[in-house]
Amino acid sequence: MLLCEQQTPRGLNQLPRKKTEMELAVNITLLLMLCATVFAVVKLQSLFAIVMLFGIYSLLSAMIFVALDAVDVAFTEAAVGAGISTVLMLATLVTTGRWKKKPERSGLLPLFVVTITGAALVWGTLDMPEYGNPANPAHHHVADRYIAESPTEIGIPNMVTSVLASYRGFDTLGEVIVVFTALVGVLSLLQVRRPRTFARKQDNRPDTHRRRPYPVLQVVALIMMPFIIVFALYVQFHGDFGPGGGFQAGVIFAVAFILYTLTYGLDDSLALTPLPALKILAAGGVIIYGGTGVVSMLLGGNFLDYNVLAANPVSGQHIGIIVIELGVGITVASVLITVFYAFVTRAERNRAGEKQVDLPNKAD
Amino acid sequence: MQIAVDLVSWLFLSMGMFLGLTGAYGILKFPDFYTRVHAASISDTLCTACFVIGLALQSGFNLVTAKLFMILILLWLTGPAASHALVRAANTAGLKPVTEKKD
Amino acid sequence: MDSIFTDILAGALGRYNYWVVIVLMMAGFYVVIASTNLVKKIVGLNIFQTSVFIMYISIGKISGGTAPIVWANAELYSNPLPHVLILTAIVVGVATTALGLSLIMRIKHAYGSVEEDEILALSQAEDEDE
Incomplete structure (x- = not known):
């Protein structure tokens, strides 16, 4: 105030x-x-x-x-x-x-509800402060402090990263756990399975002839992948200085593997990133994040107080932010890759027809 | 000298704009999917190239130019690949190109 | 007369973002309640959600400000706090969308349909059988 x-x-x-x-x-x-x-x-x-x-x-x-x-x-x-x-x-x-x-249902009642709600909301905006005015209350209280103090207190140029990883570190830990929980939910609803494993066991033909040939797309995907991964790492570790950080880097990293799955098929990409490893990484990211908090507690600070991680508080903040951003990136990337695999498994089952793929399952 | 660079740059930019509009018009007007993809791929490749060259001339020779050309290489790699994927998917799904003119 | 007009214009321009957000939000809401298809409902929810994001970011904007990254020539930064809240909300949003979509796939597996009325009819028929 x-x-x-x-x-x-x-x-x-x-x-x-x-x-x-x-x-x-x-x-x-x-x-x-x-x-x-x-x-x-x-x-x-x-x-x-x-x-x-x-x-x-x-x-x-x-x-x-x-x-x-x-x-x-x-x-x-x-x-x-x-x-x-x-x-x-x-x-x-x-x-x-x-x-x-x-739609069989008449659009009139929903339209009526929507119009009334919208009108009430518009009436509400009349009391709202004008857009873009620096005097608006939303720009004061803590926001002033973040803008004024974070360059010296945290010592990194990107204020969004400072607030995300340090001032509101608790909040971000919660979000990472939500992402992890969503993975647990998706995996309890859908399974991830190599679609052609069973078929291959039945007849011992080599796997290669089954692969759908997408020569152009596969070559382009292979050329793109290293660049996408390098860009993800750049976004991950440059997030202190420019736009970027663990969330964005995790998503870009996941995109590289989604591209690989789309062009080479789930079989090959599960060989590249085995499901157990992805599960461990998804949990590992959360543990890295929470572990940083525990370490700072053991060193005598509060939970997620990075000041104590090094002799100099500012370099402590740097270390803390890099470590927890890494945790965020690992969790987000592995969660999104696994969710995509689960979706593709379901789609492949659908494509192959439920019967064919379900049969070996019943046998074991 | 500056005026000459500006002129060439604007020439490229307006060329890019023309090609982009042509591509958009083609998407709306061409008779079937394959010809529409053909129109769209013009704005994917030549149009972006014109824009990048025009902008590179504006920025001078520095880091921005390098970034712009990286973007151009990326677009030249992904754009045709995306068009290829689209056409291939349409062909696999059994879409036949229109070969005769309907009245 | 002229000053009243400019006042109204300034007031409208000052709230334009919020009004568009409300339009988008209500369109998303309409899709959620009027559509019977579950996938379209999820798209509607996502539209609703993104409109809230735009609302927050509009509140965080300061006219003439720059992105909140320390820069020698910057005089005024936009408010970084809404950016942080929305950044995490987007990633959480995709996680919940993924969960919703996988529920839809299970529903499709169980009922053979993703249309709300058909699912209701089927589950009622099942209840009567028991």
């Missing part, structure tokens, strides 16, 4: 006017495009088109995040929303079919 009164916010008239006008124009255009995409989603019946439009919606919102200065968020949204979510939904469509039936 005190901080709020001490700060004298800059008035809007002192700002470079041309820049804000440009920002506003870009903002309005992008938001209108977003609305158009959403109305297409509401209207369309083809689920395939809906999912692709959802990918476009995510990419557009990532662009809006860049225009609104949230570069880290934009990075994550582009990788997660437009990449992973779309891929997972497409994998679901392989199982569930790509056409939805016409």
